[in-house]
Amino acid sequence: EAGVTQFPSHSVIEKGQTVTLRCDPISGHDNLYWYRRVMGKEIKFLLHFVKESKQDESGMPNNRFLAERTGGTYSTLKVQPAELEDSGVYFCASNLIGTPGPGNEQFFGPGTRLTVL
């Protein structure tokens, strides 16, 4: 079974440009999460989808970030316009069960490394 995939693996853009990151979760996983690690910092939660609905977007840094999950399958995270501080690694994860207890481990993708120049 395919794991979580992310595209692109790397992206280098100029400040002010727009970038769209894509995440394909494991088939059948209703829960999809976005995280990011900014250089030298800890991995931080951005938002959580349950199917196509945003369950928790408390970690989204500002309105330059827009996440969508139309149809409840893959998700996109768009940054517009990108700023220097947006550079980092963006991870996507998915799981079947989003509630407490065994079986709710999250499966992570390899990440997208975003560099804003």
Added chain:
Amino acid sequence: LAKTTQPISMDSYEGQEVNITCSHNNIATNDYITWYQQFPSQGPRFIIQGYKTKVTNEVASLFIPADRKSSTLSLPRVSLSDTAVYYCLVGLYNQGGKLIFGQGTELSVKP
């Protein structure tokens, strides 16, 4: 939200058993303890989860004392490929499922 404290780094040699202890003094009654592993240039990977006493799987063991204020991840007979960052996470589920990562423990296994 339970805060976790774990060593920033640890060194070990191939074949040794490695124990990484995590402190979580204000763990809540409903909190599970979960460990993730992250290799360079990869996303974190679930290792093990427990609530109390001892849990063992094919990768590691997790020891949780009765007061649950700490936990120890035990990796038997480590190899070079176990070099990674190990994260202890507690108190996930009051937060709706999202993971709250700390700085983790960077384990370096030497030949």
